[in-house]
Amino acid sequence: MNESPALAAPFTDQDIEAIALGMVECRLPKERWTHGAHWAAALWLLRYRPEIAEPQAMGAAIRAYNESVGGVNDDTSGYHETITIASLRAARAELARHGYDTPLSQILAVLLVGDLGKSDWPIAYWRRETLFSVAARRGWVAPDLGELPF
Template sequence: MTSFASDAAIERIALGVIDRTLPKPEWTHAAHFAAALWLLRYRRDLTTAPAIKGLISAYNEATNTPNTDTGGYHHTITLASMRAASAHLAGYPETASLHRILDVLLASPLRHPDWLLDYWSRETLFSVAARRDWTPPDLAPLPF
């Protein structure tokens, strides 16, 4: 289902973001969720809103992706995705393998990068305000 056949593969993604060595082409939609799950299980200190913003912004800069009003880090998308990953992870015992958890997550509606458009209008989600700060959904409340 994914290219993450082991927990070690997920850890490599997460550590690559933390130490800013993950090649940019590997920073896919699935990799975002892989890193989120790993961080939520092993580095919760990096999952607060300020910490995750700093982590991803620094990774973007290291991979020559400017954090601007039109590209790079997006606060609302990041926080919504972290909430989704956290809710998904909470349904499993602490001993469950992350790559299996990721497989199930990526078999859900979250597999589509546009899943957020069920909760935000395109105009609101892709606004400068939503990129910079948390903007609540304007179509429907998040289910988690």
């Protein structure tokens, strides 16, 4: 998940759909589950499958995907509820800002060159020890450094 925005390959709308469906259907190769792919899946699911983009359903989908590629969802790795909810809020705000007619590839390209394109973006809003606590991984923990702008 540490890809730099400058190194992120451009995504087509077809790429974005394939990533989202590949994650949900547990067939996306693990090496394709990059920081950009996380955003691609969030944007596509929010627009086309909003029932999956609800926190509980998204959590189940991500946990299943992680396990399908040999990952573990425990107190130190795998699914992270606070980051997922914050990311969904950010992706939803980006979709609203750009409008429904804007291709997802354009929205994703703008998102990836901004602050959200850095995999450590949540550190601006949470202390590391808060963000990486078991409580934050298992449930929503509000930011302790500043309000989310979305």
